[in-house]
Amino acid sequence: MSQWYYADSQRERHGPIEADDLREKFRAGDIDLGTLVWREGMQQWQPLSAVSDELQLLAQAASTGIDLRQDYAAIESGEALSAPAAESEAPAATSGETYSPYTAPASRPQDVDPAAVQGGLVVQAGFWKRVAAYFIDYVIMTMFTYIVLIPLSILGAIVGGISGSSDSAAGSIGMFLTLGIGYLIIFAANMMYPAWMHSSKYQATLGKMAVGIKVVRSNGERLTLGRAIGRFFAYILSSITLCIGFVMAAFTERKQALHDIICDTLVVDKFAFTEHPEWQQQGLGTVTIVILSLAGLGILCLIGLLVLIGVAAAGFN
Incomplete structure (x- = not known):
């Protein structure tokens, strides 16, 4: 069975626990539909409401008389537990490193793939x-190209020179x-x-x-x-x-x-x-x-340099 993790109101991560234990905590009121949960195979932490069908929470609520309508209304209105604004707000782990309870247990915080938030304004890059x-x-x-090519060109010339001393064809091939x-x-x-x-x-x-x-x-x-x-x-x-x-x-x-x-x-x-x-x-x-502005200035300088070179070449002729 799947092992589940959940984050409490203090953003402390708990788990792993079995699905039955998670349902029991929900029944006891220790967690609610806004609690963030995660299991292996999920790309990111989700509110419990998002996996309620998988965990059969609605069936359990019906059998125990729990009314979930207010909980779902709270989630839809944005009152459910949300992720912190920055990772620095997360508490420190026992190893001394910082972590967020919204990070999957096997992942480091920098590897988190934040969910795309739909429905808001999207400004296209012009x-x-x-x-x-x-x-x-x-x-x-x-800059990277020159960093690679300059030493390799020198190396190629050396290889070509060494090989060319005995065989010009081999020298060219080596270069x-x-x-x-x-x-x-x-x-x-x-x-x-x-x-x-x-x-x-x-x-x-x-x-x-x-x-x-x-x-x-x-x-x-x-x-x-x-x-x-x-x-x-x-x-x-x-x-x-x-x-x-x-x-x-x-x-x-x-x-x-x-x-x-x-x-x-x-x-x-x-x-x-x-x-x-x-x-x-x-x-x-x-x-x-x-x-x-810098790019435009650079292009103008390059054009000016080419013009000067052309004028100078014409003068020599």
């Missing part, structure tokens, strides 16, 4: 916020193999960085976190790693369509780019689908404006 986030991620991945490994590493990093971050508890890359947006399923749920990897390959489709797939985010109803439509994802404010939708930001925000 095109320019996504551009600002992409600029930050582009800078990060470009190309070394660089090939480098490009494979870069491709894997470009794929796994957004996939891992989008499927993490943050639901966002570093760039998206900076501007306050995240990637979710169309129903607000967190992406699985598999879907996040699929989104990367769909992202390539948005690129090879002359970037029209990206521009679609400025015109579609839910601000979806082509890869979002393919993978059933949305890019939304970080507080969308949470218990505090009122914290969402409607405008661009200061961070986004600063990043876009």
Whole structure:
């Protein structure tokens, strides 16, 4: 039989106990329909009311004369026990580490997948916020690319030089193999960085976190790693369509780019689908404006540099 855990009014976690014992505590009034419970196989803690059918609480209430109508009314009106606003509010465990009773017993707090809260306001991330986030991620991945390629290029030259002293063909092969490994590493990093971050508890890359947006399923749920990897390959489709797939985010109803439509994802404010939708930001925000300004300045400087190089080259001719 399933082993159950429950959290009391002081947010202390209890268990494991058998389903019969949990029903007995409910009958005795030690817990109510607002009590949060968990068992293996559940993705997150749920109020007892959500599993009342599984535990046959209604049948037990009918047999004992317990009236649950007020309890259900309280839950529907939001008076039931709710999760803490922050993990830091949870009491300390006996080992000295902090934990929340709303964390599954086998999980650490940072691994909790918060439930998507439906019915609230959802602010879609506009095109320019996504551009600002992409600029930050582009800078990060470009730095990583150089960190990988520069030492591998040096290593390839050394390998090619050593092998080329006796066989020029072997030297070329050794150099190309070394660089090939480098490009494979870069491709894997470009794929796994957004996939891992989008499927993490943050639901966002570093760039998206900076501007306050995240990637979710169309129903607000967190992406699985598999879907996040699929989104990367769909992202390539948005690129090879002359970037029209990206521009679609400025015109579609839910601000979806082509890869979002393919993978059933949305890019939304970080507080969308949470218990505090009122914290969402409607405008661009200061961070986004600063990043876009820096990106624009960088592009202008690059254009100016290219013009100067062209003028200088023409002068030498």
